[in-house]
Amino acid sequence: MKRFDYDVVVIGGGPAGLVTSMYIAEKGFSVAVLERDKEIGVPVLCGEGVSKKIDELGIIPRGRWIVSEVVGARIFSPNGTMVKLSAERAGGETGYIIDREEFDKELARLSAKRGADIFLRCNARQGIFEDGKLVGVKADLDGEEVKFFAKIFVGADGIESRVGKWIGIDTRLKPKDIVSCFEYTLSGIECDKDYSDFYVGKSIAPGGYIWVFPKGDDVANVGIGILGSYSRPGLAKELLDRFIESKENLRKGKAIRVLTGAVPVARPVESFRDNVVLVGDAARHTDPLTGGGIMHALIGGKAAGESIAESLEENDISLLKRYEERWKEILEKKLKRNYMMKEIASGFDDKTFDKLAESVKNINFEEFSTYGLIKALVLKHPSLLIKLKPLLGLR
Template sequence: MNRKMDYDVIVVGAGPAGSTAAQCAAEQNVSVLLLEKDREIGVPVRCAEGISGRSLRQFVDPTMNSSRAWIGQEIQGARLIAPDGHYVDIFDDHIGYVLERRIFDRYLAQLAAESGAHVRTNCEVDGLLFDERNFVSGVRIRRGKKSERIQAKVVIGCDGVESRIGYWAGLKTTLRPKDMESCYQYTAAHPDINENLCQFYVGSNYAPGGYAWVFPKGKGIANIGLGISGGQSDLNKNAKQILDQFMSVHFPKAEILSAICGGVPVALFMKRMVSDGIMLAGDAAHQVNTMTGGGIASGMFGGREAGRIAAEAVIEDDVSCSRLSNYHDRWEKVQGKKLRRYDRLAQAVEKIDDETFNRTCTLLQKIDPKELTLGTVFKTALKHEPKLLVEVAKIFFHQTFS
């Protein structure tokens, strides 16, 4: 089969950001190639898989019959567990979801293909092509022993936190150790999994510099994991060892079905996400909520805007850094202020000691559960102990843990 060797837009990485970018570019009738290095899109899963319903509905309809395959569990609220074991449950009108990322990612790639994008798996990009102007002009891929050069007017790098696309293009993608969280997660079966709530364990005894989570997937199965700050250099244990200790205390009878590990960027999004002929989106551009480390929805937003603006630039025959910077401007306008607020909050929460977390939870337990909404949480904290206001804000992440 003869393969097309030049495209208007090439997207590297078929995660949520990449597939969304490919779909949105293809919808504007430009030629698009979506490349995935793994043999199967959505595998391996490297995510806790949680997303708020409000965020998800910006991109897909979770109420469609076809969506049931990629929704693991509907979530009604969040449980915040303090270091001393006391907890408070907070419910909200907006339903959240724990996804089946393996199926969800393939669904998004299918949407891209239905919009006209070509999709190729088992293709590892091992270099960028540059034209006489030093604009990025394509990629070099390797499949087994074969190497190919594919031309493009714009390359969108959605190749994850270990992104090489941006590095090859000269963008500043490196992270300091303290800007990465080391994460380990089990998908496990346990008879006592709460199916309706995502649980968050906060405090240094659970996860130094981070938090532990339990995200139910239905039928007694949950993603149970934690992230620890890369700045915790004095730890004698790694993320797996800390999680194993957590499991032995809280879920001693759990049956481990699978395990994943990896790094999550918790640095603010990149100051420069574009250059001549190149754009970055998703984890590759550090488009995450630094408060929680979640990045599905923010990555899909970045992918959507990158795809749209890449297509517009191709149609206008101007793929310069100046033209593509409209993407960065759009990101700043819609996401920048919000994510900077989360980042300031994350830095404040990082300084909170376990005693303060315990006191906050005790304060919240005095509120009638029927009245325990996000609004009453803030009002009560402000009334009883103003300095707890920022700490209590930790609990609003169940709306934005994506």
């Protein structure tokens, strides 16, 4: 059986795994990325929206992966009340609509340029252990069984991480902590290319929302995410089809791509143990409220890559704890807050969403903390106090 030896083996070739490998390779350490699919970035499992704050990370330069830019977002409640989040009112929180396949491929190019080896059609099947420690991985490489050995392993293998299970981390998800998604890319439609639109409501997308992300003059990603506790087979497609048919500007569109998938909206799990690190969806770093994962995958991947490189430089596996310290410093507060908000919002009925939208439609969000926003909502609609009281301790 063929054998490969590396300093680090990364299981999973999505953004989190690729960025992790990039920061390891640039320090001169050998790193292999094992990707089970035959092509990086395929199949696409993403709404393809990302914050412009991605530029501040300095990980990936602007390029052809940016399909369009939006100046803000519009949120619509069930009765049609619109909350517009412009650059001025949302503190410049505007974004890009991306080509996710090209985005992932650019990350792969950057990683390979720094020296990482990327193995396609390489499915990591089983961990190899010695004295309770993960020392290798059995994998199918283009139909051939091979072994990869390393000092450190990275689980970047998605929603129910196999790597996490190997080392005893519970990566199972409850229905309330997973979102089922269905998306069309529609051509021949009319939409405002300056805004990403979001539609909320229990009758529209229970526990989630519908999105319309413009990708050009007459093309947009139109998708839905619904919480698993409300879902049943076929419901996401059924609700999205009904929504599209109700919109004159969308109903004549032609589907040129169909995507399905699932997104974790759970609390983070243990992100490292001994010589194994979990990143991205495997670590539950997806935003529990929005389901967005790209930005957090990049942040976590960079933190993991830097920490692993430092651990190898010092020959001290305990330095992997720096990874957890780094990602928690940036993400932990937001993930905790948004999980609580997700738990509360998932129980809202349509009338509550309408009240919320009516209350905040004229608020300058840049001037409000979470506490200030909730206080303003309760002052205008005292009946919301019971539902929103748990959030009053947040800042």
